[in-house]
Amino acid sequence: MPQQRKFVTQSPENSETPLADVHGWVTPTRLFFVRNHFDVPAIEQKSWRLAVGGRVARPLELNWDDLDAMPQRTLLATLECAGNGRSFLAKKAAGVPWGAGAVAHAEWSGVTLGSVLDLAGIQSDAVEIVCMGADRGTEPDHPEPMHFARGLPLAKARHRDTLVALRMNGEPLTPSHGFPARLLVPGWYGVASVKWLTRLEASPVPFEGYFQTVKYTVQRAGVSGPETVGIQGMAVKSEIVRPFAGEALGLGKQRVFGLAWAGEEAVAKVELSTDGGSTWREAELLGPSAPYSWIMWEYLWDVRTPGFSRLVSRAISTSGRVQPAEHDSLLGGYLIHFSRPIPVRVEPRAAADAASGDVDVLRYDMNAFAESNARLPLDVDLEYSLGAGI
Numbered sequence: 001m002p003q004q005r006k007f008v009t010q011s012p013e014n015s016e017t018p019l020a021d022v023h024g025w026v027t028p029t030r031l032f033f034v035r036n037h038f039d040v041p042a043i044e045q046k047s048w049r050l051a052v053g054g055r056v057a058r059p060l061e062l063n064w065d066d067l068d069a070m071p072q073r074t075l076l077a078t079l080e081c082a083g084n085g086r087s088f089l090a091k092k093a094a095g096v097p098w099g100a101g102a103v104a105h106a107e108w109s110g111v112t113l114g115s116v117l118d119l120a121g122i123q124s125d126a127v128e129i130v131c132m133g134a135d136r137g138t139e140p141d142h143p144e145p146m147h148f149a150r151g152l153p154l155a156k157a158r159h160r161d162t163l164v165a166l167r168m169n170g171e172p173l174t175p176s177h178g179f180p181a182r183l184l185v186p187g188w189y190g191v192a193s194v195k196w197l198t199r200l201e202a203s204p205v206p207f208e209g210y211f212q213t214v215k216y217t218v219q220r221a222g223v224s225g226p227e228t229v230g231i232q233g234m235a236v237k238s239e240i241v242r243p244f245a246g247e248a249l250g251l252g253k254q255r256v257f258g259l260a261w262a263g264e265e266a267v268a269k270v271e272l273s274t275d276g277g278s279t280w281r282e283a284e285l286l287g288p289s290a291p292y293s294w295i296m297w298e299y300l301w302d303v304r305t306p307g308f309s310r311l312v313s314r315a316i317s318t319s320g321r322v323q324p325a326e327h328d329s330l331l332g333g334y335l336i337h338f339s340r341p342i343p344v345r346v347e348p349r350a351a352a353d354a355a356s357g358d359v360d361v362l363r364y365d366m367n368a369f370a371e372s373n374a375r376l377p378l379d380v381d382l383e384y385s386l387g388a389g390i
């Protein structure tokens, strides 16, 4: 069967990256998860404009060629939906019932949002840039039609890695991923990366739109009880991709393969437990460890005893943030990043020893990717060192 996105809902499309088919560090665009609140808007590249207004010295309108003519910046970043993994919660939460695959890693290029804001001249009383998408529709608790819109604090908006992205994996954005231009806010949950961008508005007050204050918020313990805060940076998280839950394994060397990411930080370490979290071993990191990017990892498990095992992985970021064992109930249906045990059954039969990784496959994918993007300067080194010396 050809690899394809796994649909969770059809209309609008909400579909997952088929993680079990992930062989390379960079996710092909056709497999990159899609999270749409409304139908994909029909946009003509020729007539499309990005308006910049609000608290600015020079309100302006840019077309696609204007943006494409500006200096381009390219970077790799993992996007994860804040609701990824929701279906694994013990206590049901409202929202799209995502499995593990509302996450993927791509190369993004475009202009820095800061350079667009500089053209317009942001006034000193602005605190946020309200970013609006062309898509619109209703929600059950919001019967009035509204556009998808989000407020981005000025410091993150001005960061050199925050882009008005025109391309994904070296190609113009596809309609599903925000053609002709989208925001790319690396290290933050996907909701910040507004697709089908049509308007940027410098605002002197924090934005209070539906997708800012009703959805995509979590509770946090405050001095006088829980307080509601908006979702920003991505948490530290790992996933076991292979074996899958319930898989039957034989005796011998078995390869446990997974992914890990840590938002604005790089992943420093991934640990694996084969006994439900009692004892931990360090996994091997495969490939570059960089801020914003997920990393692949593997652990060669020497299986000697038949029976049931619970595999658990945990990631640790460069600043020492550790993936938690349990879901924090204050987070509700968002930021689901606890270590989810993967139960496997070991049968009393010998299995072929696994080799250390499909590293040749990874190297092949990466080289093909680098070649197809050779005209773009990459900000990270694509050399594989098999985890040694990184």
Ligand SMILES: Nc1nc2c(c(=O)[nH]1)N[C@H]1C(S)=C(S)[C@@H](COP(=O)(O)O)O[C@H]1N2
Residues within 6 Å of the ligand: 032, 033, 034, 035, 036, 037, 038, 079, 080, 081, 082, 132, 133, 134, 135, 148, 176, 177, 178, 189, 190, 191, 192, 193, 194, 195, 196
């Ligand atoms: N205009 C618009 N932008 C949007 C959304 C949307 O529904 N409309 N969904 C957001 C959410 S919640 C996520 S997780 C990411 C998903 O990006 P992708 O579909 O390219 O994977 O887009 C974000 N940007």
Ligand SMILES: [Mo]
Residues within 6 Å of the ligand: 035, 080, 081, 082, 083, 189, 190, 191
């Ligand atoms: Mo999302």
